[in-house]
Amino acid sequence: MTDYRRLRVALLGAGAVGSQVAALLLKHGDELADRAGATLELAGIAVRNIDAPRDADLPRELFTTDADTLIVGADIVIELMGGIEPARANILQAINSGADIVTANKALLATHGPELFDAADQVGASVYYEAAAAGAIPIIRPLRDSLAGDRVQRIMGIVNGTTNYILDRMDTEGAEFLDVLADAQALGFAEADPTADVEGYDAAQKAAILASLAFHTTVPLDAVYREGITKIDKAMMDAARHAGYVIKLLAVCERLIAADGGAEAISVRVYPALVPRDHPLASVHGANNAVFVQAEAAGDLMFYGAGAGGVQTASAVLGDVVSAARRHIAGGVGVGESTRANLPVMPIGHVVTRYQITLEVADQPGVLATVAGILSDGRVSIATLEQTVSGEEAAVARLVIGTHKAKEQDLSETVDRLADSGVVERVVSVLRVEGD
Amino acid sequence: MTDYRRLRVALLGAGAVGSQVAALLLKHGDELADRAGATLELAGIAVRNIDAPRDADLPRELFTTDADTLIVGADIVIELMGGIEPARANILQAINSGADIVTANKALLATHGPELFDAADQVGASVYYEAAAAGAIPIIRPLRDSLAGDRVQRIMGIVNGTTNYILDRMDTEGAEFLDVLADAQALGFAEADPTADVEGYDAAQKAAILASLAFHTTVPLDAVYREGITKIDKAMMDAARHAGYVIKLLAVCERLIAADGGAEAISVRVYPALVPRDHPLASVHGANNAVFVQAEAAGDLMFYGAGAGGVQTASAVLGDVVSAARRHIAGGVGVGESTRANLPVMPIGHVVTRYQITLEVADQPGVLATVAGILSDGRVSIATLEQTVSGEEAAVARLVIGTHKAKEQDLSETVDRLADSGVVERVVSVLRVEGD
Numbered sequence: 001m002t003d004y005r006r007l008r009v010a011l012l013g014a015g016a017v018g019s020q021v022a023a024l025l026l027k028h029g030d031e032l033a034d035r036a037g038a039t040l041e042l043a044g045i046a047v048r049n050i051d052a053p054r055d056a057d058l059p060r061e062l063f064t065t066d067a068d069t070l071i072v073g074a075d076i077v078i079e080l081m082g083g084i085e086p087a088r089a090n091i092l093q094a095i096n097s098g099a100d101i102v103t104a105n106k107a108l109l110a111t112h113g114p115e116l117f118d119a120a121d122q123v124g125a126s127v128y129y130e131a132a133a134a135g136a137i138p139i140i141r142p143l144r145d146s147l148a149g150d151r152v153q154r155i156m157g158i159v160n161g162t163t164n165y166i167l168d169r170m171d172t173e174g175a176e177f178l179d180v181l182a183d184a185q186a187l188g189f190a191e192a193d194p195t196a197d198v199e200g201y202d203a204a205q206k207a208a209i210l211a212s213l214a215f216h217t218t219v220p221l222d223a224v225y226r227e228g229i230t231k232i233d234k235a236m237m238d239a240a241r242h243a244g245y246v247i248k249l250l251a252v253c254e255r256l257i258a259a260d261g262g263a264e265a266i267s268v269r270v271y272p273a274l275v276p277r278d279h280p281l282a283s284v285h286g287a288n289n290a291v292f293v294q295a296e297a298a299g300d301l302m303f304y305g306a307g308a309g310g311v312q313t314a315s316a317v318l319g320d321v322v323s324a325a326r327r328h329i330a331g332g333v334g335v336g337e338s339t340r341a342n343l344p345v346m347p348i349g350h351v352v353t354r355y356q357i358t359l360e361v362a363d364q365p366g367v368l369a370t371v372a373g374i375l376s377d378g379r380v381s382i383a384t385l386e387q388t389v390s391g392e393e394a395a396v397a398r399l400v401i402g403t404h405k406a407k408e409q410d411l412s413e414t415v416d417r418l419a420d421s422g423v424v425e426r427v428v429s430v431l432r433v434e435g436d
Numbered sequence: 437m438t439d440y441r442r443l444r445v446a447l448l449g450a451g452a453v454g455s456q457v458a459a460l461l462l463k464h465g466d467e468l469a470d471r472a473g474a475t476l477e478l479a480g481i482a483v484r485n486i487d488a489p490r491d492a493d494l495p496r497e498l499f500t501t502d503a504d505t506l507i508v509g510a511d512i513v514i515e516l517m518g519g520i521e522p523a524r525a526n527i528l529q530a531i532n533s534g535a536d537i538v539t540a541n542k543a544l545l546a547t548h549g550p551e552l553f554d555a556a557d558q559v560g561a562s563v564y565y566e567a568a569a570a571g572a573i574p575i576i577r578p579l580r581d582s583l584a585g586d587r588v589q590r591i592m593g594i595v596n597g598t599t600n601y602i603l604d605r606m607d608t609e610g611a612e613f614l615d616v617l618a619d620a621q622a623l624g625f626a627e628a629d630p631t632a633d634v635e636g637y638d639a640a641q642k643a644a645i646l647a648s649l650a651f652h653t654t655v656p657l658d659a660v661y662r663e664g665i666t667k668i669d670k671a672m673m674d675a676a677r678h679a680g681y682v683i684k685l686l687a688v689c690e691r692l693i694a695a696d697g698g699a700e701a702i703s704v705r706v707y708p709a710l711v712p713r714d715h716p717l718a719s720v721h722g723a724n725n726a727v728f729v730q731a732e733a734a735g736d737l738m739f740y741g742a743g744a745g746g747v748q749t750a751s752a753v754l755g756d757v758v759s760a761a762r763r764h765i766a767g768g769v770g771v772g773e774s775t776r777a778n779l780p781v782m783p784i785g786h787v788v789t790r791y792q793i794t795l796e797v798a799d800q801p802g803v804l805a806t807v808a809g810i811l812s813d814g815r816v817s818i819a820t821l822e823q824t825v826s827g828e829e830a831a832v833a834r835l836v837i838g839t840h841k842a843k844e845q846d847l848s849e850t851v852d853r854l855a856d857s858g859v860v861e862r863v864v865s866v867l868r869v870e871g872d
Contacts, residue, residue, distance in 0.1 A: 002776070024585070024733060034776035035584050035652055130582050136734035138574075138582030146566055146574030148471050149460070149754020216471055280740070283719075297460060298572035298751035301741035304716070305734065315734035318585020332768020340438070340470035 004033050007325050008043040010070045010099070012090055013080035014054055014063070016310035017104060017131070018045070021078060021317050023056035032318070036325035044070045055310055072097060076324045078317060079103040088112050095119045095127075100324040100334065104131035104317055110205035110221040113212070117337045124333030128320035133206045134159050134289045136312035137305040138319070143213040143293075148338070151296040152214040155253040156434055159206040161287035161307040162190045162197035163229050163249040167272070168285050170237050171246050177232060189287055199228035200249060200270040207251035210291070211268040214253055216341035223345035225269035232272050236429050239358060239400065245274035246282045250434055256346060265346045273434040274356055281435060292435070349409035354383070354436065356402050357415065358428035363397040367423045371399065374421055378414030380406045396425055402433070440469050443761050444479040446506045446535070448526055449516035450490055450499070452746035453540060453567070454481070457514060457753050459492035468754070472761035480506045491746055508533060512760045514753060515539040524548050531555045531563075536760040536770065540567035540753055546641035546657040549648070553773045560769030564756035569642045570595050570725045572748035573741040574755070579649040579729075584774070587732040588650040591689040592871055595642040597723035597743040598626045598633035599665050599685040603708070604721050606673050607682055613668060625723055635664035636685060636706040643687035646727070647704040650689055652777035659781035661705035668708050672865050675794060675836065681710035682718045686870055692782060701782045709870040710792055717871060728871070785845035790819070790872065792838050793851065794864040799833040803859045807835065810857055814850030816842045832861055838869070 011022055025032065025042050033039045045058065046067035064070055067090050071077055077094035079101065081087045087108050091101055092115075101120065103109070109116070109132055120127050130140045134157065143152070158164050162184065169180045181198065184190035196202045204226040211219040229249050240247050250273045256265045275282050280302050284290040289307025294300055306312040327334065361367045368387070375382055384402035403411070411430070418424045447458055461468065461478050469475045481494065482503035500506055503526050507513055513530035515537065517523045523544050527537055528551075537556065539545070545552070545568050556563050566576045570593065579588070594600050598620065605616045617634070620626035632638045640660040647655040665685050676683050686709045692701045711718050716738050720726040725743025730736055742748040763770065797803045804823070811818055820838035839847070847866070854860045 020733070028585075028587070031587070031777070032585060035774045037772075037774075136731075137737060138578035141577040141582055142574035145759050146577055146752060146755040148758035149464075149468060149756075150751040151464070151467070216467075295572075295751060297456070297747045297754070299742045299745075299748050301573060301739075303737075303739055305737035309735075311733045312735050315586040315731060316582060318733070319582040320585070322584035323581050326771045327768070330768040330771050332763070332766040335762045335766050336473075338471045338473075341467070 002034070004037060004039045005329065006039045006041050007075040007328055008073055009040050009076045009078065009321065010043050010074035011045045011078045011080065012067055012087070013082065014045050014047050014058070015080065015082070016055055017313045017317065018080040019054045019056040019058060020311045020314035021080065022058050022062070024314055024318055032322060036322045037329050038325045040321065040325060043074060046070045068093065071099065074099045075328055076100050076102060076321060078321060079105055080317065082107065084108055084111065091116055092119055095123060095125050098123065098125070100125050100328065101127045102317055102320040102324055103127065103129050104313060106132040106202070106205040106209060110208040113209070114218050120334055121336045126324060126327055126334030128324055130320050131313045131316035133209045134291055134303070135161070135305070135307040135309065136315050137289055137291065137303050137307065138316070139210070139291050139303050140213065142303065143210065147293070147295055147298065150298050151255070152293060153255050153296060154294040155210055155214055155251070155291060156281060157206070157210060157251040157291040158248055158281055158284050158289050159251050159291065159307060160197055160203040160249060161289060162194065163203070164284060164289070165189045165287040166198070167229060167232065167247055167249065170232070170234065171241065174234060174238070176234050177230065198230055200226045203249060203251050203270045207253060207268050207270050210251065211253035211266060212337070212339065215255065215266050215343055216338045217266065217343045218339045219268055219345055223268060225271070225348040227271040229272045236431070240274055243356070243400070244277050245433070246277060247272050247431070248275045248281060250275070252434060256350065265344045267346050267351045269348060269351065271432060273432045275435045279435040349407070349412070351408045352405050353408070354403055354405055354433040355411055356400065356431050356433060359399045359401070359418065359424050360396050360426040360428055361399050361424050363395050370421060370423045371418065374417050375401070375414060378417060379410045380414045398428070438470070440473060440475045441765065442475045442477050443511040443764055444509055445476050445512045445514065445757065446479050446510035447481045447514045447516065448503055448523070449518065450481050450483050450494070451516065451518070452491055453749045453753065454516035455490045455492040455494060456747045456750035457516065458494050458498070460750055460754055468758060472758045473765050474761045476757065476761060479510060482506045504529065507535065510535045511764055512536050512538060512757060514757060515541055516753065517541070518543065520544055520547065527552055528555055531559060531561050534559065534561070536561050536764065537563045538753055538756040538760055539563065539565050540749060542568040542638070542641040542645060546644040549645070550654050556770055557772045562760060562763060562770030564760055565645070566756050567749045567752035569645045570727055570739070571597070571741070571743040571745065572751050573725055573727065573739050573743065574752070575646070575727050575739050576649065578739065579646065583729070583731055583734065586734050587691070588729060589691050589732060590730040591646055591650055591687070591727060592717060593642070593646060593687040593727040594684055594717055594720050594725050595687050595727065595743060596633055596639040596685060597725060598630065599639070600720060600725070601625045601723040602634070603665060603668065603683055603685065606668070606670065607677065610670060610674070612670050613666065634666055636662045639685060639687050639706045643689060643704050643706050646687065647689035647702060648773070648775065651691065651702050651779055652774045653702065653779045654775045655704055655781055659704060661707070661784040663707040665708045672867070676710055679792070679836070680713050681869070682713060683708050683867070684711050684717060686711070688870060692786065701780045703782050703787050705784060705787065707868060709868045711871045715871040785843070785848070787844045788841050789844070790839055790841055790869040791847055792836065792867050792869060795835045795837070795854065795860050796832050796862040796864055797835050797860050799831050806857060806859045807854065810853050811837070811850060814853060815846045816850045834864070
């Protein structure tokens with residue numbers, strides 16, 4: 001066996017991902033050394049509770065509750081604790097003591113990324129985070145490096161496995177949201193408190209990370225528009241299917257080019273959207289993730305795989321560990337983040353998409369004319385219109401209106417005016433259409 | 437504008453890809469500088485004939501026929517000439533004069549890769565080749581870096597756009613191979629001499645590159661088993677569709693694990709195979725490419741996009757140029773290729789797959805028993821069997837036999853014995869089944 005330089009690796013956290021990372025580091029040590037050109041010595045694993053149950057059988061002597069001491073002298077620090085503190089403080093300590101960082105902490109990166117990247121730049125360290133955006137799917141390096149010479153126009157990503165699992169089952173089984181959620185919780189696909197997933201917070205963090213990379217711009221988390229999937233019901237799913245769509249929770253990162261050739265801007269948003277059945281994203285089933293990228297030169301690209309899972313995510317973490325080790329051996333300073341484009345992030349009101357508006361209206365003469373007039377006054381142009389009456393004796397009809405592309409602000413004001421018009425009994429749903 | 441360090445970029449070749457690379461370097465110079473942290477100065481473009489027509493409008497003063505002089509003093513040399521010489525000599529000269537290399541030359545990498553990588557290692561230079569394996573699809577970095585901590589078990593790739601275009605049209609239109617080929621040539625999807633594509637040579641080069649990366653092993657081109665698509669006819673396509681498959685030209689790179697837990701080996705092969713209709717690769721249409729990767733920890737991943745095209749491939753080349761520039765600025769030596777696993781490449785005879793054998797047999801009693809006996813004697817186990825008679829008066833029946841997994845060598849000897857058995861009029865086709 002080759003006698004390689006030894007690199008000390010400190011692992012912070014031994015949850016679902018951390019315990020798999022430790023297990024694989026120990027199991028495949030010789031292979032990883034050959035690939036990295038360095039022996040990766042797992043110096044220790046810092047946890048809050050040494051006696052907590054783990055997903056993998058790991059030597060007890062590796063565990064410590066003292067992260068600060070473990071970090072001292074580490075060449076590579078893997079942070080898999082999650083949350084903001086103490087992860088942030090530990091990473092800053094590690095950077096300042098000369099370590100490269102590997103993290104899967106999307107919440108931390110989406111909120112404190114620039115602070116960490118700046119600290120790393122100061123000392124020439126690197127921060128690797130392939131596991132932070134779409135689990136096992138290699139998407140960070142493609143955006144950061146492979147597409148660095150291109151201009152990304154648009155990303156549409158299914159980046160949250162829990163919500164895709166729920167929406168997929170609602171679509172294929174005709175089930176209701178709460179029933180599938182309960183089942184997903186029982187099966188371990190959803191957390192006991194599902195808020196971060198179903199309200200789109202997790203997807204918004206990933207969208208901020210992807211948009212920052214794609215547009216070479218620091219995208220603060222609070223600039224990401226976000227809607228969850230809790231309002232999606234069986235009726236909306238059925239209507240979507242009827243119209244040739246499937247509802248997916250999408251992270252959309254888009255380059256906006258002013259019609260007058262003016263300054264560029266970007267939009268970053270997360271919401272449930274209608275996706276045409278023949279779009280590649282429509283066939284992403286279960287808890288899988290996929291990221292669809294449109295670039296000026298490369299055209300359409302798609303990256304597909306497992307978006308979560310302990311061992312799957314561990315794959316991405318270990319890829320980063322090998323990269324960090326190779327860089328350590330090669331020398332030179334770390335390559336910082338590319339954020340010099342510094343494009344403004346536009347609020348949701350400026351976004352232009354197609355919409356599908358479902359209304360319950362009084363089934364009487366003149367209603368259609370009134371609705372059409374309000375849309376036209378609001379600069380919302382009708383592309384398709386379907387009217388159905390609920391039953392023979394019903395006094396209420398259902399109108400499904402597909403619009404041409406409209407500005408979100410115009411659309412939203414128009415929907416308010418429709419709601420107050422006297423002829424609309426209820427705005428059943430307003431969904432954006434993406435990918436057509 | 438930031439005052440960046442200037443890096444001299446020399447471009448060798450201005451064909452479909454090269455002219456787009458030059459055009460994009462000039463058009464997006466400021467943006468690329470911001471991303472690279474260095475100004476990329478296109479020092480010149482070496483071509484054989486300065487007056488040849490180009491796909492892009494480029495300043496005439498950039499052109500030269502003197503590649504040797506252009507290379508001197510270049511920080512980054514982009515080789516897009518194709519072919520072995522003078523590309524090889526120029527790259528070696530560039531490496532030895534201190535440049536990093538960006539190339540899309542799959543033929544050169546598949547035959548002389550180790551020589552180039554060794555030369556680069558000697559001086560601490562880097563060789564980038566994202567565009568060499570699947571056009572615009574980022575697949576090199578995912579394999580080289582993102583999956584460096586995982587164990588790739590299997591790659592199945594549609595890596596040749598021309599053959600996918602032909603097979604897709606044969607499948608969807610029921611057309612014959614030669615008719616679609618002629619049309620593809622007229623439309624520019626196939627070369628006047630289509631041998632490199634339709635005989636699988638191009639795919640074999642890419643398979644060698646992908647397998648080298650995936651298995652950390654130098655895979656010589658002549659260790660890649662190769663069959664082209666020229667024998668695929670309408671009848672085989674129809675039969676495949678009838679059985680729930682589509683025929684795709686696949687590059688298969690596989691880790692073989694000995695049943696007795698013995699030493700590992702790999703297999704690298706290119707051939708037309710039956711792919712189940714519900715496999716993600718089955719829905720790769722037109723001239724698109726896709727690479728399906730199965731890894732021990734990450735599970736199933738897929739990378740999809742344009743496999744060829746001047747501007748699409750230019751995207752991958754420019755991503756490499758930005759990476760090379762970033763490394764130049766960051767300092768340190770280049771990270772060499774990871775080939776220390778050094779796994780043996782097994783000949784095709786050792787490969788185990790399922791097969792579909794189509795025979796024309798005499799329509800008389802006892803034939804089935806004879807055929808079944810020969811298969812059984814040859815250690816080929818029957819999974820499905822369908823018999824059809826061509827017409828009421830036909831004395832010849834058609835047998836379609838789906839096998840369980842069998843060793844290629846056993847299968848091939850068994851097919852020979854069937855052909856000589858006296859009851860088989862004709863072996864219509866023997867196709868491997870992949871992805872089920």
